[in-house]
Amino acid sequence: xxxxxREKIDPNTFLLLITIxxxxxxxxxxxxxxxxxxxxxxxxxxxxxxxxxxLIVAAVSMTMVLISGxxxxxxxxxxAMTCMLLAWMMEKQNIGIIPAxxxxxxxxxxxxxxxxxxxxxxxxxxxxxxxAGMFFARGMTAIISTDMISIKNEAFLKIANAKxxxxxxxxxxxxxxxxxxxxxxxxxxxxVVLLLMFFVLKYSKFGRSIYAVGGNEQSAxxxxxxxxxxxxKVYVLNGFFAALAGFVFCLNTSGGFVEQAKGFEMEAxxxxxxxxxxxxxxxxxxxxxIFGVLIKGTIETFITFQGTLSSxxxxxxxxALLCFFIVLQSILGSSKDKKGKISKDH
Amino acid sequence: MKIKSILxxxxxxxxxxxxxxxxxxxxxxxIKTPTFFHVSINNxxxxxxxxxxxxxxxxxxxxxxxxxxxxxCSGGTDISVGAVSxxxxxITIYLLVGPMSSGDYRMPYVLAILLGLxxxxxxxxxxxxxxxxxxxxxxxxxxxxxxAGRGIAQVITQGFIIYVRKEExxxxxxxxxxxxxxxxxxxxxxxLILTNLLLKKTALGLYIQTVGVNRRAAKLVGLNSSLFIFLxxxxxxxxxxxxxxxxxxxxxxxxxNNAGLNIELDAILAVAIGGNRLDGGKFSLxxxxxxxxxxxxxxxxxxxMKVTADQLPxxxxxxxxxxxxxxxxxxxxxxxKLLSRIxxxxxxxxxxx
Numbered sequence: 001x002x003x004x005x006r007e008k009i010d011p012n013t014f015l016l017l018i019t020i021x022x023x024x025x026x027x028x029x030x031x032x033x034x035x036x037x038x039x040x041x042x043x044x045x046x047x048x049x050x051x052x053x054x055l056i057v058a059a060v061s062m063t064m065v066l067i068s069g070x071x072x073x074x075x076x077x078x079x080a081m082t083c084m085l086l087a088w089m090m091e092k093q094n095i096g097i098i099p100a101x102x103x104x105x106x107x108x109x110x111x112x113x114x115x116x117x118x119x120x121x122x123x124x125x126x127x128x129x130x131x132a133g134m135f136f137a138r139g140m141t142a143i144i145s146t147d148m149i150s151i152k153n154e155a156f157l158k159i160a161n162a163k164x165x166x167x168x169x170x171x172x173x174x175x176x177x178x179x180x181x182x183x184x185x186x187x188x189x190x191x192v193v194l195l196l197m198f199f200v201l202k203y204s205k206f207g208r209s210i211y212a213v214g215g216n217e218q219s220a221x222x223x224x225x226x227x228x229x230x231x232x233k234v235y236v237l238n239g240f241f242a243a244l245a246g247f248v249f250c251l252n253t254s255g256g257f258v259e260q261a262k263g264f265e266m267e268a269x270x271x272x273x274x275x276x277x278x279x280x281x282x283x284x285x286x287x288x289x290i291f292g293v294l295i296k297g298t299i300e301t302f303i304t305f306q307g308t309l310s311s312x313x314x315x316x317x318x319x320a321l322l323c324f325f326i327v328l329q330s331i332l333g334s335s336k337d338k339k340g341k342i343s344k345d346h
Numbered sequence: 347m348k349i350k351s352i353l354x355x356x357x358x359x360x361x362x363x364x365x366x367x368x369x370x371x372x373x374x375x376x377i378k379t380p381t382f383f384h385v386s387i388n389n390x391x392x393x394x395x396x397x398x399x400x401x402x403x404x405x406x407x408x409x410x411x412x413x414x415x416x417x418x419c420s421g422g423t424d425i426s427v428g429a430v431s432x433x434x435x436x437i438t439i440y441l442l443v444g445p446m447s448s449g450d451y452r453m454p455y456v457l458a459i460l461l462g463l464x465x466x467x468x469x470x471x472x473x474x475x476x477x478x479x480x481x482x483x484x485x486x487x488x489x490x491x492x493x494a495g496r497g498i499a500q501v502i503t504q505g506f507i508i509y510v511r512k513e514e515x516x517x518x519x520x521x522x523x524x525x526x527x528x529x530x531x532x533x534x535x536x537x538l539i540l541t542n543l544l545l546k547k548t549a550l551g552l553y554i555q556t557v558g559v560n561r562r563a564a565k566l567v568g569l570n571s572s573l574f575i576f577l578x579x580x581x582x583x584x585x586x587x588x589x590x591x592x593x594x595x596x597x598x599x600x601x602x603n604n605a606g607l608n609i610e611l612d613a614i615l616a617v618a619i620g621g622n623r624l625d626g627g628k629f630s631l632x633x634x635x636x637x638x639x640x641x642x643x644x645x646x647x648x649x650x651m652k653v654t655a656d657q658l659p660x661x662x663x664x665x666x667x668x669x670x671x672x673x674x675x676x677x678x679x680x681x682x683k684l685l686s687r688i689x690x691x692x693x694x695x696x697x698x699x
Contacts, residue, residue, distance in 0.1 A: 071485070118667065122674045127423070127485045128614070128624060129670075132663040135611055139660030146656055258656055266493040269486075279486050310505060312497040319494030323476075326487070330480040 015276035015329065016288045023291050026298050034305045042169040042181040048297035053186035054079060054249030055296070058264065059271040059289040060197045061241035066272050067201070068234045069214035069281030070119060070126035074133030075242045076264030078111060081137040082246025084256030087149035090156060097155045105243045111137070112239015113232070120231035134265070141258050148257035151250070159185055160251040186251040193241065197286050210234060215282030263315060270322040271296060278329060295321070363621045364636040371643045378650070392526045395646075403642035404530030405431075405589035408537050409609060410616040410638040412585030414629050415541075419554045419578040420477060421626030422484020423614050429495025430469045430583055431590030431606035436499040438462030438591065439508050439600040447509035447599075455514065463587040469495070470583015474576035492610070499602035509599040519595030530592050537588060542631060554578065558626035611662060612641050618669050 031040045038044065049056070058075050065072045082104045089095040089103065111133065118129045151157065163182040170180040201207035209230045212220040221227050249261060273279060274295060275288025299317050303309045356362060375395070376382045385394035409427050416424045441458040442451050451458075469491055476487035518529055525532075545551030557564045557571045565571045589609075594600050618624060619640055620633030641662075648661055671677050 073489075118671065121676065122671060122680075123676045124670050124674055125624065128666070131425070131611065131614070132666040132670075134663075135608070135659035135666075136663035139657050139663065142654065142656030143660060146654065263493050266489060269489065279483060310500070312500045312505075315497040316494050316501070319490050319497070323490050326476070326482055326490075327480055330482055 012276055012278075012283050014332065015325070016285075016291075018328070019275055019288055019291045019295070019325075023295050023298065026295065026302075030298060030302060030305075037305050039301075039305065041171060042166070043179075044301065046181050046183050046187075048294050048301065049187045049190065050184055051252065051300070052293050052297050053184070053190045053252060054245045054261075055264070055267055055271065055293050056187075056190035056290065057193045057241055057245035057248055058268040059275075059293050060194050060286045061238050061245065062265075062268040063272045063275070063277050063284050063286050063289045064197060064201065064210060065126075065234060065238050066269075066277045066279060067214045067281060067284045068210045068231060069217065070231065070234070071269070071279075072115075072130045072133075072235075072238055072242075073127065073265045073269075074111075074115065074130040074137055075238075075245065075268055076261045076266075077134045077137035077141070078108060078239070078242040079246040079249050079261040079264055080256070080258070081141045081144075082108065082243050083250040083253065083260055084141045084144050084149065084258075086156075086247065086250050087151050087256035088144050090151055090153040091149050092145075097153055097159075101247060104247065105240060108239045108241075108243025108246070109236055110239070112236045112242065115239065116232040116235025119235060120228040138258070141256070141260075145256070146258060148255060150255040156251075157254065160254055164188070184251065186248045189244070189248050193244065194286055194290060201286065206230070206233065211282055213281075266315075266322075267296060267318065270318050273322055273329070274325050279326070360621050360630050361633055361636070364619050364633045364640065367619055368636055368640040368643065371640055371647060375643065375647055378647075387526060390524070390526060391521050392528070397528065397531075399639065399643050399646055400531050401528040402530075402646070403639045404528075404534040405592045405606075406609065406612055406616060406638040406642055407534040407635050408585050408589045408592075409613040410620070410634040411537060411541050411631060412582035413613040413617050414620070414622060414631055414634040415554060415578045416484070416582045417614075417617050417622055417624060418558045418626060418629035420484050420575050421558060421624075422477070422488075423610075423617075423624070424470075424473060424488045424579060424582045425485060425610045425614075426469065426473060426488040426491035426495055427582065427586040427589075427613055428606040428609040429492050429499070430466050430586035431593055431609065432499040432600070432602050433469060433495050433502070434462040434466035434587035434590035435594035435600045435605050436502040436602055437465040439510060439594060440502050442515075443508060443510055445504050445506060445508065447506075447511065449511035451512070459591060462591065463584060466583045466587025466590060467580055468583070470580040470586070471576070473583065474579030477579060478572040478575040496602055499600075499605070503600055503602050505602075507599055507601045511598070516595060516598050519592050519597070530596075533588065533592065537585070538631070538635065545631070555628055558629075608659065611659070611666070612638075612645075615662065615666055615669075616641055618666065618673070623673075624670070 027045075033039070058079070062072060062075065085104050085107065086100055089100040090097060095103075115129050115133050118124050119126045162185055164185065165180045165182045167180065170178045173179050201210065209220070209225050212223065212225055213227050213230050217227055220230075246261075249264075250256070253260065271292030272284065272289045274292035275284070275286075275290070277284030277288065296314075296318055300314050303311065303314055372382070379395065382395050385392060385397060387393065409431075413424060413427065416422070438458045438461065441453055441461055442455065443449075444452060473484075473488050473491060476482045476490070477484050480487075518533070520529065522529055545554075553564075553569055553574055556567070556569060557574045561571045561575075564574075586606075590606060593605050614624075616637035617634050619637035620630060620635070622629050622633060644662075644665070645658065648658055649655075653661065
């Protein structure tokens with residue numbers, strides 16, 4: 001029966017459906033298990049977004065890179081570098097918040113441009129280039145400062161802690177006041193990026209050429225697409241988003257230190273893959289990636305609510321989920337091969 | 347004319363690039379420290395800069411041997427080696443002394459080492475299964491253990507740094523009494539000789555290259571390509587395990603967060619400096635080993651120049667980018683075009699390869 005169902009819808013929608021079902025099941029399980037700890041409150045759900053604002057931006061960007069057939073593992077280090085640079089500029093150099101943000105975004109774009117140049121025009125494997133980028137950015141973080149810098153800039157903290165209340169969904173607390181659920185501006189940035197990339201990928205010429213290039217580079221070239229330029233644009237945009245993710249991440253942590261955002265790239269890749277993006281390129285969408293982020297957030301919430309498990313279990317569970325989805329993709333992919341629709345052998 | 351052709355032959359030799367790199371680093375060191383090549387015997391053990399570099403390069407040499415075969419056979423890299431080293435070290439030390447630092451062994455030393463190595467091989471086999479059987483890109487498949495590995499090691503050590511307070515445990519990473527050569531150098535040499543014998547005395551080396559050049563063609567000729575890829579990753583796991591033993595023995599403790607940290611980049615770098623193509627096919631173990639020693643020499647030099655461990659990755663990343671750019675065939679093509687434009691009568695045929 002499952003097979004007949006699978007034949008009717010295409011494998012990618014199937015993957016997305018599995019992801020959404022998994023998230024819903026996990027959430028319902030959470031509500032049932034942690035009933036006495038108010039898991040069901042709207043705020044707990046919104047906290048998934050609040051604690052993962054940076055990851056939303058990074059996962060959306062990673063999805064775009066994966067669709068183009070590449071990968072970027074430097075994103076975590078760039079986030080750390082951005083946080084450190086922001087903190088250093090605002091605290092040690094007394095630069096205002098607006099110029100500081102502009103500087104880090106420009107640095108992100110330049111970083112992305114160099115990586116894109118090496119990948120698109122010199123045809124070096126994206127993994128090797130971004131691996132070098134990862135170590136470079138992490139080392140630069142240490143060169144800026146080996147000590148932790150906390151941000152005390154008032155304007156920055158004002159943005160970071162501005163609660164945007166919802167007019168509904170509140171509950172009455174012990175002293176009888178109504179507490180409405182809220183989000184931070186970081187969530188808004190994440191959701192804006194999500195919507196923007198959803199439309200860019202779905203409707204713009206640039207977005208469609210990313211799918212074409214990732215799906216089959218040779219065909220894209222024969223169709224008259226500028227493959228190299230498309231790839232370069234992808235990495236430049238990715239560099240910009242990486243820096244933006246860093247800024248959003250910084251809004252949450254309000255500081256910079258060398259070991260920050262370690263394994264962040266893995267979380268972004270995992271979110272994309274869990275959301276149904278194929279690592280071979282050409283397939284994926286950002287809506288799925290959001291569910292990937294939410295699943296990761298739910299696992300973390302489980303571990304905090306449970307109280308006795310240590311935080312490295314999150315990484316193990318995420319890696320296990322990632323493994324599960326990669327294997328699933330591989331099985332679905334090979335069943336496609338047998339039907340002769342797509343041949344993945346090079 | 348004859349000298350010119352000899353020079354040309356030398357510069358085209360596969361070992362030209364790695365040896366040039368090593369010589370550059372060594373000469374820089376010799377200028378900075380004139381006593382660089384002095385080797386003396388202190389307290390019955392060899393002592394000197396060169397010995398120190400060779401000693402510290404040992405685990406990298408072992409990893410580079412595994413990585414060379416992985417790159418040659420599958421055209422991908424194994425980035426989980428650092429994490430797997432930590433897992434192997436964690437298993438062995440946990441089995442030996444339990445979750446608390448101690449000086450008493452709970453089980454035979456050799457057995458604990460073997461079980462630690464077994465754990466590492468299992469990790470390698472897991473990678474191999476994903477890559478050979480399920481045909482997942484090597485880098486992505488090994489990314490799973492790259493992240494989960496340190497988590498697993500943390501779970502084994504329960505988040506503690508466990509020390510082994512026993513003199514015999516330090517032998518592997520330092521000196522065995524009565525032998526002047528540091529043990530890691532001996533282990534690395536043994537691994538190298540055994541691997542080389544295995545590759546040269548059997549057809550294994552040839553098979554690995556064949557699979558690396560063209561997986562489908564190798565299959566059509568009758569080679570079980572998947573099996574070779576699987577074995578190569580299992581072997582890489584074993585190498586990671588052996589270097590994990592040396593790393594933990596050096597500091598007679600296991601710190602799941604820091605054991606073998608960033609060593610995977612060094613191993614990939616060693617393979618790249620060694621003149622091996624990163625997309626599979628022909629390989630040279632000797633090149634990788636010269637590469638590994640070059641990197642250790644570079645690291646030691648940078649430390650001597652007051653670069654901290656945190657900042658080191660910047661310089662290494664620059665070296666990696668420099669090397670892969672030089673080796674990239676596209677780059678050679680651009681340079682060729684540029685040169686022919688400058689000289690204007692450039693040989694077109696030679697340019698458009």
